Amino acid sequence: MSAAYDVIGSRAPRKDAPAKATGAAQYLEDLRFKDELAGALLQSPHAHALIKSIDTSKAKALPGVVEVITAEDVPRVKYGVSPARYDEDLFAVNKVRYVGDEIAAVAAEDMATALKAVSLIEIEYEPLPHMLTVEEATAEDAPWIHDEFPGNVCAEVHQEFGDVAAAFQECDLIQEGRFVSKRQDGGFIEPNQCVAVYGQDGMLTLHSSTQVPHYVQRTVSMVTGLPMAKVRVIKPYVGGGFGPKAAASPIDLASSFLAIRTGRPVRMAYTREQVFLFGRARHGFTHEMKIGVKKDGTLVALEHSATLDGGAYSSFGIATVYYSGSLLGGPYKLPNMKYDGRRIYTNKPACGAQRGHGAVIARALFEQQLDIIAEKLGIDQVELRLKNMMETGDVTCNDLAMSSLGMRQCIEAVADGSDWTKKKGTLPKGKGIGMACGFFVSGAGYPIYRSETFHCTVTIKADEDGGGVKVLTAAAEIGQGSDTTMAMIAAEGLGIPYDMVRIESGDTDFGIDLGAYSSRTTMMTGHATKEAAENLKDMILGELAQELGVERTRLDIKRGLVKIAGEPVDIMPLRVKYIKEHRGWETQPEGKELTFNEASRVAYLRRGTLVATGKYKPPVLGGKYKGAAVGTSTAYGCSAQVAEVSVDMETGQITVERITDAHDCGQAINLTSVEAQMEGSVGMGLGEALFEEVKFDSEGRIQNPSLGEYHIPTIVDMPPMSCIVVESDEPNGPFGAKEVGEGAIMPTIPAILNAVRDAIGIAIDETPLSPERIYMALKKAK
Amino acid sequence: MQKHILSLTVNGKEHQLLISPNKTLAQVLREDLGLTGTKQGCQVGDCGSCTVLLDGAPVNSCLVLGLQAEGREVLTIEGIAKGNRLHPLQESFVQAGAIQCGFCSPGMILSAKALLVKNQSPSEAEIRQGLSGNLCRCTGYQKIVEAVMDASHKMNGEVAS
Numbered sequence: 001m002s003a004a005y006d007v008i009g010s011r012a013p014r015k016d017a018p019a020k021a022t023g024a025a026q027y028l029e030d031l032r033f034k035d036e037l038a039g040a041l042l043q044s045p046h047a048h049a050l051i052k053s054i055d056t057s058k059a060k061a062l063p064g065v066v067e068v069i070t071a072e073d074v075p076r077v078k079y080g081v082s083p084a085r086y087d088e089d090l091f092a093v094n095k096v097r098y099v100g101d102e103i104a105a106v107a108a109e110d111m112a113t114a115l116k117a118v119s120l121i122e123i124e125y126e127p128l129p130h131m132l133t134v135e136e137a138t139a140e141d142a143p144w145i146h147d148e149f150p151g152n153v154c155a156e157v158h159q160e161f162g163d164v165a166a167a168f169q170e171c172d173l174i175q176e177g178r179f180v181s182k183r184q185d186g187g188f189i190e191p192n193q194c195v196a197v198y199g200q201d202g203m204l205t206l207h208s209s210t211q212v213p214h215y216v217q218r219t220v221s222m223v224t225g226l227p228m229a230k231v232r233v234i235k236p237y238v239g240g241g242f243g244p245k246a247a248a249s250p251i252d253l254a255s256s257f258l259a260i261r262t263g264r265p266v267r268m269a270y271t272r273e274q275v276f277l278f279g280r281a282r283h284g285f286t287h288e289m290k291i292g293v294k295k296d297g298t299l300v301a302l303e304h305s306a307t308l309d310g311g312a313y314s315s316f317g318i319a320t321v322y323y324s325g326s327l328l329g330g331p332y333k334l335p336n337m338k339y340d341g342r343r344i345y346t347n348k349p350a351c352g353a354q355r356g357h358g359a360v361i362a363r364a365l366f367e368q369q370l371d372i373i374a375e376k377l378g379i380d381q382v383e384l385r386l387k388n389m390m391e392t393g394d395v396t397c398n399d400l401a402m403s404s405l406g407m408r409q410c411i412e413a414v415a416d417g418s419d420w421t422k423k424k425g426t427l428p429k430g431k432g433i434g435m436a437c438g439f440f441v442s443g444a445g446y447p448i449y450r451s452e453t454f455h456c457t458v459t460i461k462a463d464e465d466g467g468g469v470k471v472l473t474a475a476a477e478i479g480q481g482s483d484t485t486m487a488m489i490a491a492e493g494l495g496i497p498y499d500m501v502r503i504e505s506g507d508t509d510f511g512i513d514l515g516a517y518s519s520r521t522t523m524m525t526g527h528a529t530k531e532a533a534e535n536l537k538d539m540i541l542g543e544l545a546q547e548l549g550v551e552r553t554r555l556d557i558k559r560g561l562v563k564i565a566g567e568p569v570d571i572m573p574l575r576v577k578y579i580k581e582h583r584g585w586e587t588q589p590e591g592k593e594l595t596f597n598e599a600s601r602v603a604y605l606r607r608g609t610l611v612a613t614g615k616y617k618p619p620v621l622g623g624k625y626k627g628a629a630v631g632t633s634t635a636y637g638c639s640a641q642v643a644e645v646s647v648d649m650e651t652g653q654i655t656v657e658r659i660t661d662a663h664d665c666g667q668a669i670n671l672t673s674v675e676a677q678m679e680g681s682v683g684m685g686l687g688e689a690l691f692e693e694v695k696f697d698s699e700g701r702i703q704n705p706s707l708g709e710y711h712i713p714t715i716v717d718m719p720p721m722s723c724i725v726v727e728s729d730e731p732n733g734p735f736g737a738k739e740v741g742e743g744a745i746m747p748t749i750p751a752i753l754n755a756v757r758d759a760i761g762i763a764i765d766e767t768p769l770s771p772e773r774i775y776m777a778l779k780k781a782k
Numbered sequence: 783m784q785k786h787i788l789s790l791t792v793n794g795k796e797h798q799l800l801i802s803p804n805k806t807l808a809q810v811l812r813e814d815l816g817l818t819g820t821k822q823g824c825q826v827g828d829c830g831s832c833t834v835l836l837d838g839a840p841v842n843s844c845l846v847l848g849l850q851a852e853g854r855e856v857l858t859i860e861g862i863a864k865g866n867r868l869h870p871l872q873e874s875f876v877q878a879g880a881i882q883c884g885f886c887s888p889g890m891i892l893s894a895k896a897l898l899v900k901n902q903s904p905s906e907a908e909i910r911q912g913l914s915g916n917l918c919r920c921t922g923y924q925k926i927v928e929a930v931m932d933a934s935h936k937m938n939g940e941v942a943s
Contacts, residue, residue: 016884240885480882
């Protein structure tokens with residue numbers, strides 16, 4: 001398919017890679033502003049307590065302290081992620097709800113003084129009983145963490161599609177299972193940081209290491225009361241996000257207030273420990289399910305429930321609890337599905353969104369149960385999946401439309417690639433092979449707040465001299481490669497080489513873009529970029545047609561050259577005009593065809609600077625039921641993976657030896673970037689499967705708030721991976737493209753679980769698969 | 783706090799600086815010399831982002847006091863390209879797609895450089911061992927291993943010709 005394109009489908013090197021390889025790329029900590037103040041937060045040492053009094057006088061009196069603010073000094077505006085659950089105050093109002101809850105902020109001449117001032121703020125607490133588990137928080141006499149949410153229930157979901165009770169009556173086999181997972185940390189290598197600058201003109205510019213400049217702008221505007229037009233958010237290079245950076249943080253807001261009050265730039269940064277304290281990463285899930293099938297393996301019904309340990313605030317949690325249910329609608333044909341989900345408030349940092357939002361544990365349990373079903377029915381695990389999988393054109397029982405779905409190609413690719421048939425059932429004890437599938441949205445169908453807004457706008461301006469174009473998007477390049485993707489789409493849309501395209505992004509002054517979350521950027525910003533490129537091309541060719549006196553429809557641009565259909569046209573008058581303009585120091589155009597440079601320059605001479613825009617929002621999508629907005633998307637990516645493991649039968653130590661991974665991303669824009677997303681997804685999934693768990697002591701304090709004690713995969717933990725890119729043609733995607741950033745993580749945990757089960761004969765029902773857990777399971781089985 | 787004079791060579795250039803004794807080498811490089819290519823991901827020696835070469839050996843510059851570099855040679859990410867010509871490792875990292883967010887890349891490239899000085903033709907396992915002190919959350923490390931392997935081939939080729 002790629003043959004039809006000149007730029008798309010290639011392995012163009014990333015636009016930002018040379019700057020990142022040489023240390024020239026500037027991240028938040030590398031930007032310096034004149035007269036900066038250092039900001040610091042006072043955070044609660046208690047998991048749950050009333051604040052009886054706050055005395056900031058000693059802190060304010062400390063030389064070098066410029067400003068100290070508490071809840072008294074800022075408007076009482078609740079904020080959060082979902083407008084339906086704005087449950088956060090920037091600074092605690094009478095009460096703290098977790099160890100780390102923000103109480104005050106200080107701005108001082110230097111960080112040592114700011115920290116000293118924080119320690120001088122005197123607070124009288126009255127500790128309250130704290131609830132660190134779902135069980136404690138839902139006990140009958142449990143105090144309420146938020147007065148507005150009785151019983152500590154943050155959100156509840158109840159959905160039924162089809163008639164589940166009746167469907168179970170027709171089943172030959174009913175398989176039941178339960179799975180418990182742990183709170184994860186985002187583990188991005190650059191801790192959150194920001195600098196707020198407030199100018200004499202009343203303009204607040206917030207430089208922030210965020211995934212979502214637009215939502216940060218909106219939240220800062222809402223909480224500070226400044227009009228949107230007076231708040232600009234700029235995202236420099238960002239050292240990873242993965243979900244937890246997808247909303248305004250307390251330091252974004254606190255630095256804004258401090259900058260407004262002091263008139264000086266204020267820098268605030270989380271230490272690594274504060275990254276853990278802020279949380280907002282993967283929830284801990286308890287998932288239960290019952291799956292009904294026919295003797296021949298046909299899936300008939302699914303009844304499942306999830307309980308999410310949410311922490312003290314909602315963050316993305318409403319969407320999370322919906323995703324846990326909705327993303328089991330596929331990629332298998334499943335006519336009847338019932339889901340009950342609850343998210344419970346506990347006195348811990350809030351959980352939020354992380355790669356594979358809400359869906360990875362539901363997927364892990366479901367795929368593990370499918371494996372057991374296959375075994376009970378005597379059907380090969382690959383066959384069972386092929387038998388039930390959806391195909392292009394299918395619609396799930398919860399109205400998710402698979403406008404393209406290369407599920408079969410993915411399954412067959414990993415089965416072949418891993419030599420499944422030869423290995424399955426023949427490996428010695430302690431060695432195992434397992435497979436799993438999954439799918440994910442290509443962008444949420446709706447913005448987080450209710451609005452008719454476009455989800456993104458893009459501007460492309462042609463250089464006045466004709467030599468190239470500049471693309472401006474407000475999208476968030478956070479390492480995933482979106483700038484490169486957009487530059488490639490712009491080049492393809494205009495018909496010019498990739499190196500003629502320059503790009504800047506991540507600035508709310510450049511337009512609107514909802515940001516890097518829900519695997520939306522290639523789909524949505526890609527559409528807007530394509531439209532802008534095509535509009536610019538049309539503009540240039542419209543002028544050229546008049547200049548040449550030919551019909552516009554005869555003209556096109558390919559590989560930087562103007563193609564003229566039909567009768568030959570004398571291009572020399574135009575060429576002479578261009579050469580006269582360029583005074584001889586540049587390479588002169590030669591050859592029989594006009595170049596893009598000539599066309600673009602002549603168009604500029606006729607009408608001035610050429611600027612075109614593009615925009616995108618998804619069409620109205622299916623699903624009229626409550627919660628249909630979570631899970632509906634214009635397209636779905638899908639994946640299959642095979643994991644091969646060895647388990648030390650004495651110590652319980654698991655080694656993942658190889659991963660074979662196939663993902664259908666539609667038309668790949670950049671093959672290298674697609675593989676890179678797949679490999680990174682496997683890494684994060686492997687970490688959650690084997691190592692990662694944020695641990696708390698009995699007082700609600702995090703026990704392992706460092707990258708030494710919280711174990712993300714190192715290079716020696718990762719196996720070789722072979723990544724197979726499956727390219728379907730997605731009718732709703734720009735140039736046929738769809739997501740890869742999150743779909744690729746869906747099968748990783750269950751593929752490993754199934755491989756471990758193959759190796760030791762035990763279905764493990766809790767992550768992480770630590771040596772201790774495996775050892776105990778082996779001991780129990782003896 | 784009483785400041786002290788620090789003399790050191792960074793990327794081949796000699797410097798004399800007046801610094802507080804509690805400053806880390808990472809802070810000296812970033813704040814006093816403006817070499818912000820050295821990244822700080824944890825400041826406690828866990829992540830390896832701040833890796834620089836001290837007399838040729840990779841160190842977490844957040845765990846070295848600035849004054850410990852007295853009289854020594856430091857190589858940072860800014861010092862390995864020749865003008866506009868990227869070092870073969872930088873070139874391979876760019877070509878292989880081994881860079882995503884890029885925050886770990888400077889440290890990763892310097893650890894790889896130290897490895898390739900000691901071992902010109904490392905095996906895959908030796909590359910993994912050599913980079914085991916550098917965390918990356920984006921890549922799953924696959925393309926990083928490929929990039930180092932590719933660079934070692936290129937560098938050996940250059941030596942041979």
